[in-house]
Amino acid sequence: MITQLKIDFVSDVSCPWCAVGLGALEAALARVAPDVKAELHFQPFELNPQMPKEGQDTFEHLNQKYGSSREQQAESREMIRARGAAVGFQFSAGGRPRIYNTFDAHRLLHWAELEDVNKQIVLKKSLLKAYFTDSENPSDPEVLVRLAGAAGLDEARAREILASDEYAEETRERERMYTDAGIHSVPAIIINNQHLISGGQPVEVFERALRQIAGAAPARLSTA
Numbered sequence: 001m002i003t004q005l006k007i008d009f010v011s012d013v014s015c016p017w018c019a020v021g022l023g024a025l026e027a028a029l030a031r032v033a034p035d036v037k038a039e040l041h042f043q044p045f046e047l048n049p050q051m052p053k054e055g056q057d058t059f060e061h062l063n064q065k066y067g068s069s070r071e072q073q074a075e076s077r078e079m080i081r082a083r084g085a086a087v088g089f090q091f092s093a094g095g096r097p098r099i100y101n102t103f104d105a106h107r108l109l110h111w112a113e114l115e116d117v118n119k120q121i122v123l124k125k126s127l128l129k130a131y132f133t134d135s136e137n138p139s140d141p142e143v144l145v146r147l148a149g150a151a152g153l154d155e156a157r158a159r160e161i162l163a164s165d166e167y168a169e170e171t172r173e174r175e176r177m178y179t180d181a182g183i184h185s186v187p188a189i190i191i192n193n194q195h196l197i198s199g200g201q202p203v204e205v206f207e208r209a210l211r212q213i214a215g216a217a218p219a220r221l222s223t224a
Contacts, residue, residue, distance in 0.1 A: 003214040017200035021187040023087030028206035044106035055100035122151040
């Protein structure tokens with residue numbers, strides 16, 4: 001008997017742990033297949049909603065936010081790089097040079113979900129690769145339009161959305177819904193609207209949770 005799950009992956013394009021968590025979740029889903037299948041939806045969360053379009057130097061931003069030194073940031077970067085490599089995601093060796101505003105990326109992802117959830121998945125993964133692997137700017141309309149087209153979405157329609165405020169209110173409403181529900185860090189993975197797994201967990205943690213939930217056993221809340 002096949003168990004069908006709905007998974008809401010609350011995350012930000014500029015969150016490295018979200019890239020790690022997504023890779024681990026997909027690996028876990030491959031392990032539990034074909035007995036467990038999942039429909040994956042990406043939900044918006046902005047780590048830096050006040051970030052200007054031009055962005056900010058990454059070291060400067062993290063130093064101001066966390067007080068971390070260059071050495072500490074390099075150690076963290078290497079740990080995340082190794083965790084990403086373990087689940088098939090490649091972070092650029094030098095790290096991301098700048099942190100950008102991601103609201104327009106979330107607006108496009110909202111539209112993509114309405115068009116085709118599978119195309120939303122492709123767009124999300126392309127955005128993560130563009131930012132963390134290729135050091136591209138996820139707030140640049142030309143980058144966003146190109147990635148939308150590569151995901152099989154209409155480029156002209158994507159450009160039209162980005163030139164307007166379309167889906168802005170819907171995206172902010174989704175963001176508020178999750179923050180009002182108590183989610184203040186990402187990734188946050190919500191299964192069947194009731195089971196929460198927090199953080200970029202190892203594959204084994206996701207696999208165990210998926211099996212428990214599919215078997216209707218009580219699932220523990222997992223935190224990074």
